[in-house]
Amino acid sequence: MSKAKKLFTNTRVIILLVFLVLSIVAIHPRFIEGVAIRSVGINSSAQIAGITNPKANIAPTSREVITTVGTTPIKTIEDYAKATSNLTADTTLVVETNKNTYRLTVKPKIKTVVLPELENVTVKEIRLINVTVNGTTKAVNQTFENIVLRNKTITEIVGVEDIGLKVFDAPTTNLRKGLDLQGGTRVLLQPERTITSSESELIIDNMKQRLNVYGLSDVVVTEAGDLTGNKYFLVEVAGANEEEVKELLAKQGKFEASIKEAVVFRGGGDITYVCRTPECSGIDPQVGCGQTSDGQYSCRFRFSISLMPEAAQKQADATKDLAVISYDSNGNILPEENQYLNQTIDFYLDNAKVDSLNIGKDLKGKAVTDIQISGGGIGATEPEAANDALKNMKRLQTILITGSLPVKINIVKTDIISPVLGKGFLKNTMLILLIAVIVVGAILGIRYRKLQITLQIMFNMAAELLMMLGIGALIGWNIDLAAIAGIIVAIGTGVNDVVVITDEVLSGGGANEPTGLTWKEKVKRAFFIVMGAYLTIVVAMIPLYFAGAGLLRGFAITTILGATFGILITRPAYASIAEIMLKE
Amino acid sequence: MVGYESSKSRRRHEIKQMLKQDSSQNTAVLPKQVVVKEKKIAPSGFIKKAKYFYEQHYKKMIFFTIALLIVSIILIGVKVATTGDFINKGISLKGGTTITFENAPDLDIIKLMDDLKANFPKQEVNVRELSATGRQLGIIIDTEVTATEDINVIVNFVKEKLPVSERGYSIETMGSSLGNSFFKQVFIAMVIAFIFMSIVVFMLFKTFVPSGAVILCAFANIVETIAVVNLIGMKVSTAGIAAFLMLIGYSVDTDILLTTHVIKRKEGTVIERIFTAMKTGFLMTLTAIGAVTAGLIFSESDVIKQIMTIMLIGLIFDIFNTWIQNAAILMAYENRKERKQ
Numbered sequence: 001m002s003k004a005k006k007l008f009t010n011t012r013v014i015i016l017l018v019f020l021v022l023s024i025v026a027i028h029p030r031f032i033e034g035v036a037i038r039s040v041g042i043n044s045s046a047q048i049a050g051i052t053n054p055k056a057n058i059a060p061t062s063r064e065v066i067t068t069v070g071t072t073p074i075k076t077i078e079d080y081a082k083a084t085s086n087l088t089a090d091t092t093l094v095v096e097t098n099k100n101t102y103r104l105t106v107k108p109k110i111k112t113v114v115l116p117e118l119e120n121v122t123v124k125e126i127r128l129i130n131v132t133v134n135g136t137t138k139a140v141n142q143t144f145e146n147i148v149l150r151n152k153t154i155t156e157i158v159g160v161e162d163i164g165l166k167v168f169d170a171p172t173t174n175l176r177k178g179l180d181l182q183g184g185t186r187v188l189l190q191p192e193r194t195i196t197s198s199e200s201e202l203i204i205d206n207m208k209q210r211l212n213v214y215g216l217s218d219v220v221v222t223e224a225g226d227l228t229g230n231k232y233f234l235v236e237v238a239g240a241n242e243e244e245v246k247e248l249l250a251k252q253g254k255f256e257a258s259i260k261e262a263v264v265f266r267g268g269g270d271i272t273y274v275c276r277t278p279e280c281s282g283i284d285p286q287v288g289c290g291q292t293s294d295g296q297y298s299c300r301f302r303f304s305i306s307l308m309p310e311a312a313q314k315q316a317d318a319t320k321d322l323a324v325i326s327y328d329s330n331g332n333i334l335p336e337e338n339q340y341l342n343q344t345i346d347f348y349l350d351n352a353k354v355d356s357l358n359i360g361k362d363l364k365g366k367a368v369t370d371i372q373i374s375g376g377g378i379g380a381t382e383p384e385a386a387n388d389a390l391k392n393m394k395r396l397q398t399i400l401i402t403g404s405l406p407v408k409i410n411i412v413k414t415d416i417i418s419p420v421l422g423k424g425f426l427k428n429t430m431l432i433l434l435i436a437v438i439v440v441g442a443i444l445g446i447r448y449r450k451l452q453i454t455l456q457i458m459f460n461m462a463a464e465l466l467m468m469l470g471i472g473a474l475i476g477w478n479i480d481l482a483a484i485a486g487i488i489v490a491i492g493t494g495v496n497d498v499v500v501i502t503d504e505v506l507s508g509g510g511a512n513e514p515t516g517l518t519w520k521e522k523v524k525r526a527f528f529i530v531m532g533a534y535l536t537i538v539v540a541m542i543p544l545y546f547a548g549a550g551l552l553r554g555f556a557i558t559t560i561l562g563a564t565f566g567i568l569i570t571r572p573a574y575a576s577i578a579e580i581m582l583k584e
Numbered sequence: 585m586v587g588y589e590s591s592k593s594r595r596r597h598e599i600k601q602m603l604k605q606d607s608s609q610n611t612a613v614l615p616k617q618v619v620v621k622e623k624k625i626a627p628s629g630f631i632k633k634a635k636y637f638y639e640q641h642y643k644k645m646i647f648f649t650i651a652l653l654i655v656s657i658i659l660i661g662v663k664v665a666t667t668g669d670f671i672n673k674g675i676s677l678k679g680g681t682t683i684t685f686e687n688a689p690d691l692d693i694i695k696l697m698d699d700l701k702a703n704f705p706k707q708e709v710n711v712r713e714l715s716a717t718g719r720q721l722g723i724i725i726d727t728e729v730t731a732t733e734d735i736n737v738i739v740n741f742v743k744e745k746l747p748v749s750e751r752g753y754s755i756e757t758m759g760s761s762l763g764n765s766f767f768k769q770v771f772i773a774m775v776i777a778f779i780f781m782s783i784v785v786f787m788l789f790k791t792f793v794p795s796g797a798v799i800l801c802a803f804a805n806i807v808e809t810i811a812v813v814n815l816i817g818m819k820v821s822t823a824g825i826a827a828f829l830m831l832i833g834y835s836v837d838t839d840i841l842l843t844t845h846v847i848k849r850k851e852g853t854v855i856e857r858i859f860t861a862m863k864t865g866f867l868m869t870l871t872a873i874g875a876v877t878a879g880l881i882f883s884e885s886d887v888i889k890q891i892m893t894i895m896l897i898g899l900i901f902d903i904f905n906t907w908i909q910n911a912a913i914l915m916a917y918e919n920r921k922e923r924k925q
Contacts, residue, residue, distance in 0.1 A: 183754075188762065226769050246732065412762035420752040421686040428716070428884045435882055436875035443871050481823065481887060489830050492875065496837045496868040503864040528848070532788045532840040537833040539780035544829060547773035548766040548822075555826050559833075 006580045016573035019565075020463055023470020028061050028174045033075040034098070035167035036063040038238070039217040043277065044164020049104040051095070051165070053217040057476060060171035068096035080167055087160045095163075107161040168419075174473040178480025178554075181426045183419030184238040185245050188224075188549060191231060192408045199406045200231055206402055207235060207249060213398045214248055220478075224550025232549040233409070236478075248395055250411045253404040255396070256348045257373075259318040259359070264345070265311035268403020272369075273306035276397055280304045283389060284374065289382050297385035301393035302374040305400065312367040319343075320365030336361075347373060349396065350408075373400070412549070429484055437461060440495060448502070452581060457498050460574050464494045467569065468562045482554035490562025493537060497566065498574050501526040505578055519583055523575045534567045635855050642912035649909035653804045656811035663814055671810060674819035677767045679760025680728040681735050684714060684886070685742060687750045688722045696723065696745065703741060707734070716884040724886060726819075730757050758822075770825045777832060778803070788840065794847050797913040798839040801905040805835040808905075809898040818894075823887040827894035834872060834895070835902045838865040839910055846914045854918045858911045865906060873899050 007013055040046050040053045047053075054063050066074050069083035070093055087093060089108030094101060168182070179186050191203070204221050211219045216237055224232040237245055255267030265271070275281050281303030283289070289299035307315075322341040326334055339361040347354040355375045375396060377389025437458065445454045468487055472479055504526035505519065517525070538560050545556040638645075660670050675682045685691070697711040707729050714722040725742065729735060735755060743751050781802065786795040806828055813820065845861035846854060873896065880892040 412759040414757045416755040418752040418754045435878040439874040440871045533837045535784045536781045536836045540777035543773035543776035548769035
């Protein structure tokens with residue numbers, strides 16, 4: 001039988017080849033140009049046009065890839081940035097993906113500019129008024145007008161709103177690049193007290209929901225632990241420097257509205273609807289922004305929510321005994337519709353007061369289900385203040401929708417990795433891997449002085465790498481720094497093992513040596529060493545899997561998996577190949 | 585292949601024959617003192633000389649490696665006594681923030697350090713170079729602050745000194761409580777790993793002394809590496825801790841190889857078996873050192889550099905601890921066994 005025939009009819013070799021093919025299938029390498037959609041902004045023109053947010057655990061090569069924007073073919077992120085930079089408001093933008101063609105309407109961006117000159121303006125104050133329609137009482141916002149001297153403002157279209165797509169270079173394989181390789185934000189949180197497993201499930205769900213409601217879909221939330229039983233939550237947001245995520249996650253999210261110490265409603269269950277469309281949420285058009293006494297700017301936001309009837313009833317009970325204030329601070333009598341109650345309604349987030357509002361006289365004792373939540377933001381400049389206010393609003397809306405966590409959690413570690421660094425890191429890792437393989441190959445070449453053995457060992461290294469990446473793609477684990485370290489260990493021990501096998505089978509040169517060992521016996525002897533080394537590395541890695549908030553979990557898993565596949569598949573195959581190729 | 589193999593094996597065979605003759609003459613016929621004298625005339629050839637040296641001096645060699653271990657333990661002891669920790673904890677182990685500006689080749693580190701110190705006198709700020717193949721790529725700032733606002737102040741301060749194109753940065757913040765608990769945890773994990781490993785090694789060889797020697801070797805590798813890491817002033821990060829664990833794996837490989845050859849096999853003399861194992865083991869360690877050195881030189885990542893540095897130090901110690909200490913222990917063990925028989 002020829003060597004080639006022997007090779008390809010050997011069971012171990014066939015098993016190896018099958019696994020290699022499966023690995024390639026799992027990795028699914030492809031040639032593609034374009035940018036993949038990472039996430040779609042809520043209410044953005046992209047979402048309105050029908051582009052959907054990709055599912056969190058979607059395989060990288062299954063993501064929708066944008067190939068053309070307008071008439072420009074898109075190959076890289078730079079192309080995409082260029083194509084979307086000079087859009088005109090209210091025009092149609094055709095976005096072609098590998099799955100569909102979408103027609104987006106570009107939204108104008110409107111800005112309110114405060115001018116230096118003053119003017120008399122009618123400032124509206126919104127209060128809740130009960131209206132009885134067909135016998136049922138419903139609270140509606142009624143506007144009262146006050147005339148005050150204020151800065152003149154004009155609104156103008158300052159450009160276009162972002163179309164709402166976050167993209168990245170289309171993945172060419174199913175390998176999930178971890179944060180270290182693609183950039184992103186990683187937050188490790190620890191609950192303040194020990195929690196039950198149902199609580200921890202609740203927290204994970206809530207966090208995922210919070211991030212999704214906030215507009216981040218490419219998130220991974222997992223639980224981690226350590227040897228003393230502490231629990232942690234690891235949140236990874238890929239590809240973006242999302243510093244706000246920290247703020248969002250660290251909040252327990254206990255929202256309470258209270259009147260005179262009595263809680264009238266809470267975030268989550270008491271709230272049936274939170275408005276997030278521009279018509280009923282955003283910078284408060286009546287109040288807007290202004291400069292405070294200390295030279296900073298402050299802006300007010302508002303959005304409306306709907307309450308459960310029970311919560312509305314509680315509010316009615318809390319207000320029914322309050323006194324009405326009918327005089328202003330100068331002692332002048334206020335018009336009927338401007339009179340308000342002697343207690344404010346106070347909003348608290350995690351026990352810190354967010355805002356305090358007067359309650360209109362008409363609301364006294366009425367069960368109102370639609371009310372408005374407000375708050376503010378500050379900044380050194382007006383746009384900064386407006387931005388801060390909107391950020392606070394978005395966070396508050398998110399928390400009101402998702403409700404609160406059963407326990408307070410603290411941020412214990414954050415990593416914000418710039419995408420550029422990630423990209424560079426990947427390139428650099430490949431370079432090192434290549435150089436390391438060459439160096440190892442050269443050393444083996446010098447030692448064995450036989451190209452065949454060197455090539456065989458290098459093929460073994462490549463096969464192990466491919467298989468590890470294949471498993472990685474299959475189980476969807478992220479290739480990050482820890483995993484790379486694990487891969488290095490596994491491949492390194494792989495080289496060690498095949499060196500042991502090679503030296504063992506070459507010892508004495510053949511079966512006719514004085515030691516009188518058959519080829520099979522030699523392989524068996526080699527495998528005793530290989531197996532011993534394998535077992536020690538696996539048992540050394542097991543405690544690491546459970547230790548230290550899971551920071552080295554990826555390292556432990558990769559090493560164990562790599563070593564296991566090595567000993568089960570590649571090393572037996574190596575021994576067979578060596579036998580077929582080297583035995584005289 | 586044929587030529588290589590046969591000439592090689594022929595040579596090996598010749599050596600074996602020679603040594604067999606040697607040893608039979610020496611041990612059986614001549615009184616011991618004479619043996620030593622006669623052997624001192626010295627066999628020719630490096631390998632033979634080395635084998636000869638080994639057989640004559642293995643007990644002294646154990647003292648050398650044990651002394652190395654003791655010195656390392658003393659150094660670490662001093663470290664613990666003076667600082668309370670047995671390693672220099674990096675930011676990720678003691679809590680704090682590491683800010684990396686990965687693309688700032690022209691930023692003057694010393695000047696930036698002075699500027700930061702002048703502007704943030706209350707905070708401990710340290711600036712390092714991020715480099716590959718000796719070239720500055722960017723800068724790394726270590727500070728003990730963890731609050732977002734404090735970090736942003738420093739980030740913005742540095743940003744202003746950089747051209748717009750070089751303003752990309754990464755921030756890694758570790759809370760001090762997690763840093764400390766992580767450190768303790770990995771320490772515990774390492775102890776457990778050692779216990780598990782010892783059990784496996786004992787199950788493999790089923791004898792106390794050889795198994796103990798393997799464990800001692802792995803222990804010595806780690807302890808001595810820690811001592812050197814301290815001496816060069818490296819601040820160990822979470823990834824560095826992983827490197828110490830990687831070291832266990834690599835050091836045990838060669839020890840199992842050696843021990844298997846010496847106590848599980850019967851062909852040749854003990855010293856021959858040691859040298860056969862050594863030939864394989866050196867190649868294993870050498871390939872690892874080669875790969876690690878490549879990583880050390882070409883890596884642009886501070887973390888990878890640290891892993892590689894620790895591995896390199898550990899692998900070098902592994903050569904001594906396996907092929908001198910462990911080999912010598914095994915030789916003493918085997919000689920004693922023979923004498924008993």
